[in-house]
Amino acid sequence: MMTADANGNIIGQDDLSGWDGNYSGQGYPLVQTGGLHYNNKWDGDKKSINLNYKILQLFVNGNSTTNSEFILPDASASYYQNQHQGFKNQILRNKMDGVFETQFDSATSLKVTLGGTLIHKITQGTSATQSLLVMDSTQINNALGHTSTDGDNNSFNGEFLFKKKLKKKGRTLSVDFSPNYNTSRSTGYLFSQNNYFTHGAPSLSQVTDQYKTSTGSIFSLNTKATYTEPISVSSSLIASYGIQVNNSAADKTSFNKSQQGKYDSVDNKYSSDYSLNTFTQKPGLYYSLVKKKFRVYAGSDVGFSGFKQRDLLADTLGTRHFTNYYPSAFLTYNIASQNSIWLNYNGSTTQPTLQQIQPVGNNDDPLNIAVGNAALKPSFQNNFRLNYYFFKALSNKNLWSGINYNFTDNAISTNSYVDSIGRKITQAVNVNGNYSISANINYGFKWKKPDINFNLSSNISKNRYLSYVNSLLNTTNSGDYTLGLFAGKFKEKKIDISFQASVTYTNSKSSIQSSGSVHYWSYNLNPNADFFLPLALQIHSDLNYTFRQRTSAFDNNANVALWNAWFGKKFLKGDKLLIKVSANDILNQNKGITRNVNSNFISQNTYNTIQRFYLLSLVWNFSKAGTDAPQNNGMMIIN
Amino acid sequence: MKVCSILITCICLLTGKLAIGQPPLFITHGQIEFEYKVNLYSQMEGDNDEGWKEYVKKNLPQFKSTYFKLTFDQNKTLYEPGKENPDNNKLWMGEGVADENVVYSDLVLRQSVSQKKAFEKVFLVKDSIRNIQWKITGETRKIAGFECRRANAVIMDSIYVVAFYCDEITTPGGPESFSGLPGMILGVAMPHEHVTWFATKLSLQDVKPADLRQPSRGKPINNAALKENLKESLKDWGKYANKYVKQIML
Numbered sequence: 001m002m003t004a005d006a007n008g009n010i011i012g013q014d015d016l017s018g019w020d021g022n023y024s025g026q027g028y029p030l031v032q033t034g035g036l037h038y039n040n041k042w043d044g045d046k047k048s049i050n051l052n053y054k055i056l057q058l059f060v061n062g063n064s065t066t067n068s069e070f071i072l073p074d075a076s077a078s079y080y081q082n083q084h085q086g087f088k089n090q091i092l093r094n095k096m097d098g099v100f101e102t103q104f105d106s107a108t109s110l111k112v113t114l115g116g117t118l119i120h121k122i123t124q125g126t127s128a129t130q131s132l133l134v135m136d137s138t139q140i141n142n143a144l145g146h147t148s149t150d151g152d153n154n155s156f157n158g159e160f161l162f163k164k165k166l167k168k169k170g171r172t173l174s175v176d177f178s179p180n181y182n183t184s185r186s187t188g189y190l191f192s193q194n195n196y197f198t199h200g201a202p203s204l205s206q207v208t209d210q211y212k213t214s215t216g217s218i219f220s221l222n223t224k225a226t227y228t229e230p231i232s233v234s235s236s237l238i239a240s241y242g243i244q245v246n247n248s249a250a251d252k253t254s255f256n257k258s259q260q261g262k263y264d265s266v267d268n269k270y271s272s273d274y275s276l277n278t279f280t281q282k283p284g285l286y287y288s289l290v291k292k293k294f295r296v297y298a299g300s301d302v303g304f305s306g307f308k309q310r311d312l313l314a315d316t317l318g319t320r321h322f323t324n325y326y327p328s329a330f331l332t333y334n335i336a337s338q339n340s341i342w343l344n345y346n347g348s349t350t351q352p353t354l355q356q357i358q359p360v361g362n363n364d365d366p367l368n369i370a371v372g373n374a375a376l377k378p379s380f381q382n383n384f385r386l387n388y389y390f391f392k393a394l395s396n397k398n399l400w401s402g403i404n405y406n407f408t409d410n411a412i413s414t415n416s417y418v419d420s421i422g423r424k425i426t427q428a429v430n431v432n433g434n435y436s437i438s439a440n441i442n443y444g445f446k447w448k449k450p451d452i453n454f455n456l457s458s459n460i461s462k463n464r465y466l467s468y469v470n471s472l473l474n475t476t477n478s479g480d481y482t483l484g485l486f487a488g489k490f491k492e493k494k495i496d497i498s499f500q501a502s503v504t505y506t507n508s509k510s511s512i513q514s515s516g517s518v519h520y521w522s523y524n525l526n527p528n529a530d531f532f533l534p535l536a537l538q539i540h541s542d543l544n545y546t547f548r549q550r551t552s553a554f555d556n557n558a559n560v561a562l563w564n565a566w567f568g569k570k571f572l573k574g575d576k577l578l579i580k581v582s583a584n585d586i587l588n589q590n591k592g593i594t595r596n597v598n599s600n601f602i603s604q605n606t607y608n609t610i611q612r613f614y615l616l617s618l619v620w621n622f623s624k625a626g627t628d629a630p631q632n633n634g635m636m637i638i639n
Numbered sequence: 640m641k642v643c644s645i646l647i648t649c650i651c652l653l654t655g656k657l658a659i660g661q662p663p664l665f666i667t668h669g670q671i672e673f674e675y676k677v678n679l680y681s682q683m684e685g686d687n688d689e690g691w692k693e694y695v696k697k698n699l700p701q702f703k704s705t706y707f708k709l710t711f712d713q714n715k716t717l718y719e720p721g722k723e724n725p726d727n728n729k730l731w732m733g734e735g736v737a738d739e740n741v742v743y744s745d746l747v748l749r750q751s752v753s754q755k756k757a758f759e760k761v762f763l764v765k766d767s768i769r770n771i772q773w774k775i776t777g778e779t780r781k782i783a784g785f786e787c788r789r790a791n792a793v794i795m796d797s798i799y800v801v802a803f804y805c806d807e808i809t810t811p812g813g814p815e816s817f818s819g820l821p822g823m824i825l826g827v828a829m830p831h832e833h834v835t836w837f838a839t840k841l842s843l844q845d846v847k848p849a850d851l852r853q854p855s856r857g858k859p860i861n862n863a864a865l866k867e868n869l870k871e872s873l874k875d876w877g878k879y880a881n882k883y884v885k886q887i888m889l
Contacts, residue, residue: 233725290728336759393758394872492877 016188016212016364017123017149021091026592026607027062046103052096059090064592064607069134071600072418073472073512078134079422087125094118107165112158119153121186129367131422140422143194143367151186151214170230178222185215190254194366196421204421208363210270211255211263218248224282235289238299242282249275251312254363272360273312280305284326298329309354318358322378324349339390346383352376352412356428371427379410379430396446396453407435415468416600431466433475438462455486457502469512469600476600478508493532500526510600518602520549536570538580548595558593578619588612666808668712668846671783671825672721672839673814675705675737681833682882703727705738707836709814711823712846716812718742719854736886737815741854744768746812753816754854757869757887763857764865769794771819773802782825783838790820795888801828808841815889832885862888 023029035054041047066083097115104110129143159178166173189211196204224242231237254270255263286299303324310317328346335341358372387402411434417425438461446453459482467474481504488498507519525545532538544562568580592609596602680701683692706721719741741754746768753764771792778789780803787803794800802813806822813824814836825838860868866888873880 234728290725292723292728295728337756338759390759394760394869396872490875 016147016186016190016214017089017121017125017151019087019089019121019123021058021093021119021121023058023060025609026064027060027087028608028610030059032057048101049098050100051098054093054095056093056095057091058093061088062086062608064605066603066605068601068603070418070424071469071510071513071602073470073474075513076133076135077418077420078513079131079140079418080134081129081131081422083127083129085125085127087123089123089125090121092120109163111161113161114158116156117154120151121153122148122150124148131367138200139197140420141194141196141367143192145190145192145365147188147190147364149186149188151184151188153182153184155180155182157181168230170228170236172226172228174226176222176224176226180218180220180222182218183216185213187211187213190364192366196423198420206366208366209257210267210363212252213255214250214252216248216250218246220247221245234291235287238284238286238288240282240284240286240301242280242284244278244280244282246276246278248277252360268313269361270363271313274360275310275312276354277308278305293334295332296330298331300325300327302326303349305351307354322351324351324378325380335390338392340388342385342387344383344385344387347380349378349380350412351378352428356412367423369423369425371425373428376412376428377410377430379408379412381406381408381411396448398444400442401440403437403439405435405437411466413465413467415471417470429468431468433466434464436461436463451489451491453486453488453490455484457484457486458482459484467600472512474600475511476508479506481505495532496528496530498528500524500528512600522549523547536575537568538570539565539567541565558591558595560589560591561587562590563587576621578617580617580619582615582617583612584615585610585612664807666823666841666843667810669710669808669841669843670846671709671711671823671841673707673709673718673836674839675707675814676835676837677703677705678833679703699730700726703730707740707814709812710846710850711808711810711812712851713810714745714747715851716742716744716746716810716818717851718744718814736883737889740815742815743851743853744812744816744818746810746818751816752853754857755865755887757883761857762865763854763859764862765859766862768818769816771800771817773820775820780826783840785825785838785841787825788822795885798829798885799831801830802826 023031033054033056035052037052039048039050063084063086066081066085068081068083070079070081072078095115095117097113100112102110125145125147127143127145129141129145130139131141132139157178157180159176161174161176163174164172190208191210192206192208194206194208195202196206222242222244224240226238226240228236228238251273252271254267256265256267257263258265280303282301282303284299284301286297289296303326305322305324307320308317309319326346326348329344331343333341352373355370356372357374357376359370362370384405385402386404387400389398389400391398409432410430411432412428413431413434415427415429417427419425438459440457440459442455442457444453444455460480462479463477465476465478467476482502483504484500484502486498486500488496490496502524504522504524505519506522507517509517523546526543528542530538530540542564544560546558546560548558563586564582564584565586566580566582568578571577571579588611590609590611592607593604595604678701679699680692680696683695704724705727706724707718708721710717710719720739736757737755739756742751743753744751749768751764751766751768753762755762755764771794773790773792775788775790780787780789782803782805785805785807787805790802790804792800792802800817802817802820802824803826804813804820804822804824808823808825810823811820812818813820814827817824817827826836828835866884869884869887870880873883876883
C-alpha cells in the first residue's frame, strides 16, 4: 500500500520483504561492486560534465533474536515476546547518473541532472515467535512464519535547474523542473502458522499459505520558480511558487491454494488495487536582511493539496483537500567576529496518511493488525532552536552550545489494544502534550604548558510522549543525560594521541506502569593513537570500549571492547600512495545489539554481525592538484 | 583708453582664471579615500582541495573591497576604516584580519600607534615606524587624478611591495605602515599576496589636531612581542599560520 505525506509525495511502497536493499550491520554480507567515473570541462570551463556508473551485487545472510516486554495497564496482562529470525537476501543494482552544467554567460546558467537505477531483489525470511505472560510465564501464543519475494524496481529521475541574474543588482530568477518515474513488480510466498492459548490451553489456530503478486508505478513532477527582488542594499524579498504532481498506482493480489493444490484462488480480503493522484500548489514569500551585525530571514510557504484515491476493486473514489503551513524565521546576531547567536523557528503541518485513515487489509503479520481512524486531524509541529558559539583563535578556546525545543499540537500517536491471545490492534489517534527538549554544550580549550587540547561536552534530552494503551492514556517521560571529556596532543608528523570518555544515564517512565521505570548507565572509553615513524611509516591504534548496565528487562551485559590497528607506509611525492595492513576487532568482541526503550514497550535485538577481520589495502590519490597530505588541524576562517 | 581698459580686463580675467582654476602646487593636508582590494580566489592558492576551490569560486565574488580614509597634515597621518561596503556583509568567507586597522603615524618622530584586531583580540601596537628600503623607478601611473611614480621594496624579509607615490602631496606617508617616499603613497600592491590599496579620491580640507588623534583601544604591545604571541597561539595551524601572521604584522 502506498502512503502519501503532507505534500502529496508518495512515500515508498511497503512490500512483503521488509528489506531496503542495504547492509546495515545485521548479518554477514558478501559484496561485489565496481564503477566508472568520467568528468570533463571545456569551452573555457563554461561547460562541464560528470558521469558515473555503478554496479553492485550484495548477498546478506543472518540471524537475530528480539526479546521484548509489553507493559500493559493491567500488570497481569503484561507479556514477554521472544522472536528468532533468519534471513537470506540478495540484490543486484545498476545505477547511472550524470550532471551537465553550462554557463551561457556570466548571468545565466543551466544544470541538468539525469539518473536511472535498476534493481533486482530476492529475499527469504523465517521467524519463530513465542509470547509468555510476565507474571507466571504462561504461553499466550506462538507463531512460525516464512516469506520469500522476487522483484524488480526501476526508477528514472531528472532535474533541470535554470538560473538567471537580471539587470538590477540582486534581482534573480531560478526555475527548477524535476520529473521522476518508478515502476516495480514482485511475486512472493507467505506461509504462517499461528497458535493462540487461553489460560495455557490451545484455543485458536490459524494457517496462512498464500502466493502474492504486486505491481506498482509512481510518476511525480516537481516544479518551482523562485524570484528574488532587492528592496535596499541590504534587504530583499524572495517569492516562490511550486507545483507538485504525484500519480501512483498499486495493484496487490493474494492467492490461496485452491482444491487442485495450486495458488489460484483470489483472496479479496488481502488484495487491493488503488490509484492515488495528488496535486499541490505551494506559494511562498520570504524577507531577507543582511547587515554587519545581524541577519534576518523570515517568511512562510503554504501548501494547497488535493488527494484523489480510487479503489478499483470496490469501485469507490475518495477525495480530500487540505492546507498546510510552513512558517519559519531565522535570526543571527554577531557579537564579534566568530562569536554569534542564532535563533530559529519553524513550523510545519503533517497530514495523517491514508494508511492511518483507512488502511488496506494486510495479513503479513497476524500478530499486528492496523485499524483506521477517519476522524484524524492534521498535526502541527513547532520547533525552536537557539545556538551560541564562539571561536577564539588566539586564546585557543571555543564553545558550541544549543537548545532545541519542539512541541506538537494534535500529534498523531497510537492507541494499542492487546487482546487476550496476544494480538496487537493499533489505531492512529491525535494527542496533545508531546514535546521534546534537548540542550548541548561543547567547550574546547588548550592547556598551554604541556600543549594538550581538551574538550568538555554535555548533552541533555528530555521527551514526553503520549499514547493510549488499551484505551488508557499513557504518558511516557524519558531522559538521556551525557557527560563527555576529550583530551589530545598533536605534534605534526610525529604523534597524534587522544583519549575520549563519556558517561550516559538513560531513564524512561510510563504512567500506566508506575513500578516499571527503566533506567541504566552506559560508559564509553575511546583511546586513539597515531605514531609517525621515520621512512614514512605510520602505526595507528584505536580502542572503543562500551559498557552497558544490566536492567530488569535486559539481564545480560552488552560490554564490547573493539580494538582496531593498522600499520602502513607512504610512498611517492606528497605521500599520495599508502599501503597498509590492518586488523579490525582484534579482540573479536563485536556484538550486534540494539535496545529500544519507549512508552509501553522495551526491546533488545541481538544479531550476528561482522567480527574480527584483516585487510591489506592500497590507497592511491592520483588527482592532479595538490602536493601535501591534508593537515590534521588546518583551519580557515569561515564566517 | 579703451584699448588700455580692454587690456587690463583681459589681464585681470587671465590672472583671475589662474587664481581660481589651478589647484595649489603642493598639498600639505587633506583626506584620501583608499580602496583595499583582496583577491579572494587567490587566497586559496596552495590548497589541494580542488572541489572546495570550485565551490568557493561559484559562490563567492572574486574580489572583496573595503574602504579606508587617510587624514593627513604635514607630519602626521591617521589611517582608519572608511565608508561601509554593504556587499561585504553577504560574504560567508574571506573575513580579513586587517579590515579594521587604525594606524597613527608621526612621520617626524618616526613613531606609530596601531590599533589592530587579530581574531578575538585587539592589540595597541606602539613601535617605531618601519624603515623601508625603497628603490625608486622611472615608471609612472595616474591615480585619483595625480601623476605617481613607482617604487619597489621588500618588507618583512620576504614580501615584495610595489608602491606609487605622488610628490605633489608632500607628506611622506601612506596607507597602513607604508611610508618613507618623497611624497604621499597613493597606491600599494603586494602581487604575491594578491592585495592592493589604491586611492579613489582626495578631498582638500582643513585638518585640525583633533582629527589626528591616536587610537587607544587594545592591549599595549610592540611588534616583536606581537609576532611571538601570534606564532605561539597559531602554531597548530601549520602553513595557514604564516599567512595570518603576515597579514596582521603588516
